[in-house]
Amino acid sequence: GKAAKPKPAFTDEAVQTLLYKMTGLDLHKVFRPVKKGLKPPSYKLMTEAQLEEATRKAIEEAKAKLIMPPVLNEREPIDDVLAEDKVLEGTETAKYVFTDLSYSIPHRERFIVVREPNGVLRKATWEERDRMIQIFFPKEGRRVIPPTLFKDENLGTVFQQDRHEDVLNMCIAQFEPDSPDYIRVHHRTYEDIEKHAKYDLLRSTRHFGGMVWYLVNRKKTDGLLIDMINRDLLEDATSLITLYHMLHPECQSAKEAKEGKLQGVDLIKVFVKTESQREGYIQLALQAYEEAMATSSAS
Amino acid sequence: SPYQDRPWEYLESEEYRAIYGDNPVWHGYHRNHKGSVPPQRTRKACLRRGRHVGNPCPICRDRNLLVDFRNVKLLDQFICPHSGVIFHPIHTGICMKQHKRLSQAIAQAQDHGLLWLQVPFVPVPDEDFSNRHAAVGKTPPAPALKGPDRAWYPWYEWQQPPATKVARMRRLYRGFLKENYPDTPPS
Numbered sequence: 001g002k003a004a005k006p007k008p009a010f011t012d013e014a015v016q017t018l019l020y021k022m023t024g025l026d027l028h029k030v031f032r033p034v035k036k037g038l039k040p041p042s043y044k045l046m047t048e049a050q051l052e053e054a055t056r057k058a059i060e061e062a063k064a065k066l067i068m069p070p071v072l073n074e075r076e077p078i079d080d081v082l083a084e085d086k087v088l089e090g091t092e093t094a095k096y097v098f099t100d101l102s103y104s105i106p107h108r109e110r111f112i113v114v115r116e117p118n119g120v121l122r123k124a125t126w127e128e129r130d131r132m133i134q135i136f137f138p139k140e141g142r143r144v145i146p147p148t149l150f151k152d153e154n155l156g157t158v159f160q161q162d163r164h165e166d167v168l169n170m171c172i173a174q175f176e177p178d179s180p181d182y183i184r185v186h187h188r189t190y191e192d193i194e195k196h197a198k199y200d201l202l203r204s205t206r207h208f209g210g211m212v213w214y215l216v217n218r219k220k221t222d223g224l225l226i227d228m229i230n231r232d233l234l235e236d237a238t239s240l241i242t243l244y245h246m247l248h249p250e251c252q253s254a255k256e257a258k259e260g261k262l263q264g265v266d267l268i269k270v271f272v273k274t275e276s277q278r279e280g281y282i283q284l285a286l287q288a289y290e291e292a293m294a295t296s297s298a299s
Numbered sequence: 300s301p302y303q304d305r306p307w308e309y310l311e312s313e314e315y316r317a318i319y320g321d322n323p324v325w326h327g328y329h330r331n332h333k334g335s336v337p338p339q340r341t342r343k344a345c346l347r348r349g350r351h352v353g354n355p356c357p358i359c360r361d362r363n364l365l366v367d368f369r370n371v372k373l374l375d376q377f378i379c380p381h382s383g384v385i386f387h388p389i390h391t392g393i394c395m396k397q398h399k400r401l402s403q404a405i406a407q408a409q410d411h412g413l414l415w416l417q418v419p420f421v422p423v424p425d426e427d428f429s430n431r432h433a434a435v436g437k438t439p440p441a442p443a444l445k446g447p448d449r450a451w452y453p454w455y456e457w458q459q460p461p462a463t464k465v466a467r468m469r470r471l472y473r474g475f476l477k478e479n480y481p482d483t484p485p486s
Contacts (some may be wrong), residue, residue, distance in 0.1 A: 035383040035417060069423045075430060084451045129435075141419045143399050149412030158412040166418050179427055193324045228389070282437040 006245050010213055015246070018239045019209035023066060026204040028053075030062045039045060066279040074176040080123045088119035097124060099132045109132050130176065141173030150174070150185055159192045168207045190214045199227045216244050219246040222278040225268075231284040232292070241271045251275060265290075300362045307370035309363045323376035324364060325357040325391035341388045344396040356393040358401075366400045368407035371414055377401055383417055459483065 008015050046054065096115045112124040114130055124132065126211045134144050137244055148154055150171070160165055176183035190211050193199060202208045215221050221244060228237045245254035253274040257267055265286070309315055319326070330337055331354055343360035345352050358364050364373060377386050377393075385405060388398045407415045408414040430436055443451055450456050465482055 034379065035415075036385070037382050064422075065420070067423050070428065072428055076437060082438070083441070086455065106426055107427060108428075108430065109434050111434045116402065123434075123438075126435075139421075141421045146410075147410045149410065154412050161415075163412075163415070166416070167412075169418045169420065170416075173419065177424065178430075260312075 010064070013245065015213075016068070016209075018243045019068065019212055020066070020297075021239050022206050022212060022236045023102055023208040023238075025059065025062060025066070025144075027058055027062060029204045030065055031058065060245065066204075066206050068206050069172055070177045071210055071213055072181050074183055075126060075176075075178040078123050078125055078129075082113060082123065084120040085121070088115075092117050095130060099136060107137070121237055122250075126176075126179065130179070137227065141170070143174065145180065146174050149180060152188070155185070155188055155192075159189075162198065162201060164189050164193060164198065164201050165205050165207065168202075168205075173229070192201065194220055194223055197223050197227060199224055200231075212240065213244070216247055219244075221249070221273075222276050222282065225272075225276070226278070226281055226285050229282070229289050232289060234268075234289075238267055241267055244275075258281065268289040281283070300365065302365065306363075306365035306367045307372065310370060310372045311363075313362065314363070318361075325376070325393065326359070328357045328392040330354070330392055339388060340395065341392065341398070342394050345394045356397060358390065358393050358397045366397065366404050368404045368405065368411065371408060373403070374405050374408055374469065378405065383415070395480075422464050453468060457484070 001242055002135050010016075056080075076262070093117075095117065098113050098115070100111045102110075110129075110133065112129050113121055114124050114128065115121050131144055134142055147170070149158055149167070151170075155167070158164075168186065171182055171185045193202065193211065194215060199211075202211055215224060221240060224235055225240060228234075228240065241253075241257075245257060248254060251274070253271045256262070256274070260266075260270075262270060268282075268286065272279055272286070330339060330341065339354065342352065345355040351359070360367060366373070368374075377391060378384070379386060385402060387462040388395060393401070405414060441451070460480075471475065
């Protein structure tokens with residue numbers, strides 16, 4: 001048969017454009033007021049041209065805020081032994097950690113080694129590395145010992161308060177993108193959102209792309225599709241389905257769409273008939289949307 | 300106090316409602332001090348050596364109000380709803396010891412996720428995540444381990460000493476060695 005095309009990655013341009021379109025750009029949500037020290041408000045009088053210039057600048061700043069964090073595989077644990085000196089056995093009672101503190105090298109190229117009491121000189125594990133780098137080169141928003149709210153028991157309380165975006169922002173500040181804790185917290189958040197259909201909490205944030213990627217890879221797109229149709233976001237629905245076809249080209253709806261070169265509502269209908277589990281709900285939502293369109297175009 | 304294990308229940312009870320109503324716990328508390336400007340620090344503690352002072356602070360005067368990270372409703376009353384900052388003890392009137400315990404409880408509650416916390420915006424890190432560098436990737440094994448010995452130092456495994464040394468030892472201890480004492484120890 002023909003050679004299989006490599007599976008599209010998260011960083012591909014086509015994928016990124018689709019995800020960025022789906023995220024939307026609600027300026028009121030991106031720049032919403034934040035609790036901080038009070039000061040009197042400042043008013044500015046602007047002409048139309050100045051107002052447009054200010055909105056353009058605001059849109060650029062919002063785009064900088066909406067850059068998606070990377071989606072990586074879990075890092076492989078480090079367990080390399082550099083030397084074994086049995087003469088040192090019994091001389092010390094504690095481990096010694098030696099960190100290279102040169103300022104100009106990136107943290108991922110920094111050598112951190114541990115001398116154990118039994119004389120073994122090994123490279124530090126990822127957790128030890130993160131702790132040491134945070135002690136010597138503290139980063140804003142990151143603590144040496146991660147907060148207890150990242151444990152599974154406490155994540156439930158935070159999700160009940162609808163603070164998924166805060167959790168994800170804290171996770172980006174605290175952990176490295178390829179650490180198992182980062183991946184675990186993100187997966188937990190996405191699962192909770194999908195269970196309670198709270199997709200709107202992440203729209204217009206930088207986490208929406210990651211969530212869509214997670215759901216499409218695991219074929220759990222029904223709830224999201226219903227939510228999009230209910231909010232009359234048909235372009236987003238079509239881009240979601242095109243992304244699904246890009247990632248799963250061997251499924252039936254992908255083949256039919258490619259043959260018929262379907263667009264818009266037809267694409268959604270083909271997808272619903274072949275691939276979705278909650279057909280009934282999506283048909284109902286589509287019907288409601290079409291009725292709304294008919295009444296609005298009639299009146 | 301009857302609410303020792305579940306301090307949050309007191310804030311929902313009839314008793315609390317009758318005493319405080321809808322106001323926060325520190326509403327209406329007046330410190331006794333000379334002059335119009337109060338001292339810029341409240342008293343150090345309301346309970347010293349087992350004795351209560353006159354006019355105790357709003358938390359110490361009610362034995363059912365316990366400062367715990369789990370009763371979020373009480374902790375919320377001491378945080379400004381607009382700026383998210385803990386009120387100064389001059390504003391609420393609590394003693395310094397209770398203020399310290401309250402700040403610790405608020406930090407603990409924020410740590411557990413029970414209280415809202417301002418999260419700074421940290422931009423996405425822009426570095427190479429491939430982990431190819433020797434510091435975090437695999438290093439090839441040391442040359443000492445590749446040879447037939449497979450030990451870090453040659454003396455980790457037993458080596459046959461030179462014959463002259465063996466002969467010297469034998470001559471030195473010849474009166475004490477057993478008969479047929481071997482040159483190589485049995486493995």
